[in-house]
Amino acid sequence: MVTPRRTRFESLSEGATVTTLELFFDLVFVFALTRVTDWMAEDSSAEAVLRGVLILVVMWWSWVAYSWLGNVAKADEGLIRLGMFVAMAAVFVGAITIPEAFNDLPGGLSGPVVFAVAYFCVRAVHLAMYWVCSRGDAQLRAQIVRVVPAAVLGTVLLLVASQTEGWVQTALWAAAIIGDYVGTAVAGASWRLNSASHFAERHGLIIIVALGESIVSIGIGVAELPISWPIIVAGVLGLAVAGALWWIYFDVVTLRAEHALAEAGGERQIRMARGGYTYLHLPMVIGIILMSLGLKKVLLYIGGGEGHTIADPLYGIPLAALYGGAVLYLFAHVGFTWYVLRTANPVRLVVGAVLLAVMPLVAGLPAIGTLGFLAAVLSALVAYEVHRYREVRQHVRHVGPA
Structure with missing residues (x-):
């Protein structure tokens, strides 16, 4: 039996308010902000602050993507609810990895790689959920396709940066962020705001x-x-x-x-x-x-x-x-x-x-x-x-x- 479309997502209507699931999602972002502040406070060097700002920009892009998604479909209904929880898990993994986002600590997994993969998961789930919500909307689907290269470029550059260090690593992070932001800007304005x-x-x-x-x-x-x-x-x-x-x-x-x-x-x-x-x-x-x-x-x-x-x-x-x-x-x-x-x-x-x-x-x-x-x-x-x-x-x- 084919799952009825109404159980996959429910469109948001004008005048809607923020859902409790979105507030729950924000709690993970609170943790990320606290981790960034603590990490910068431990060093307080110009390099640490610059890298902290770069982390903030990546985390912001992770959050803001779901502010747009939640304006198209209710965050606490259908498949979107599941996608939100998966994204929350990825953001949380990225947040606990913040102290190792640039410099890997001895033992365990590679912190920079884990952070980059977590970010990739956040973006991939976002685009997949948007694809579900855009069913029957050819213009919105075309917009999603146009933004995919920017998302891929950003995550690939973060993965490349995870294999470097020093100013090269910082420059690659900056390039990943600029590529993602600029790519999204030039991809058009055919999104939806309900x-x-x-x-x-x-x-x-x-x-x-x-x-x-x-x-x-x-x-x-x-x-x-x-x-x-x-x-x-x-x-x-x-x-x-x-x-x-x-x-x-x-x-x-x-x-x-x-x-x-x-x-x-x-x-x-x-x-x-x-x-x-x-x-x-x-x-x-x-x-x-x-x-x-x-x-x-x-x-x-x-x-x-x-x-x-x-x-x-x-x-x-x-x-x-x-x-x-x-x-x-x-x-x-x-x-x-x-x-x-x-x-x-x-x-x-x-x-x-x-x-x-x-x-x-x-x-x-x-x-x-x-x-x-x-x-x-x-x-x-x-x-x-x-x-x-x-x-x-x-x-x-x-x-x-x-």
């Missing part, structure tokens, strides 16, 4: 996941240190920084962006979703994770961990991660706002430029002073925007996006 609200919600939730990692970094950074007033103050300041980033994203812009995405149609909507969400949300997530690395180091300094004292300044890679991560987030959010809404926000650009300019100056402050200045600047930005755009804000939040 629910703008679901798509926007998925990406909003992943920002929450990344911000949650920043909170975890604050807690883990002092987990084994005795509680003290400096730790309490620094913890609250770190929470203020994370809260400001939340406010910047969720207070107004995300509501207007979701409305604009729903109003768009055809290829314009697909390009808006791909450019504004798939591509421009990535630097936001990277910025938050880099900031998490900086927060983790600040709390260690303040708590007297790793031989530091409360008077020690934050400098070098940890300082660049803390301030640079916040700046990257601000700039990426400005880009997202412009791409989706065609609205410029020069104030946020100015604040980002100021943070970059003052980095050499705050490097001479104790770590808690460096964190306090960042919290003060971001909080002032939020306060200014609440006052400056209070009428627009009131309308968007309580009447409807304009």
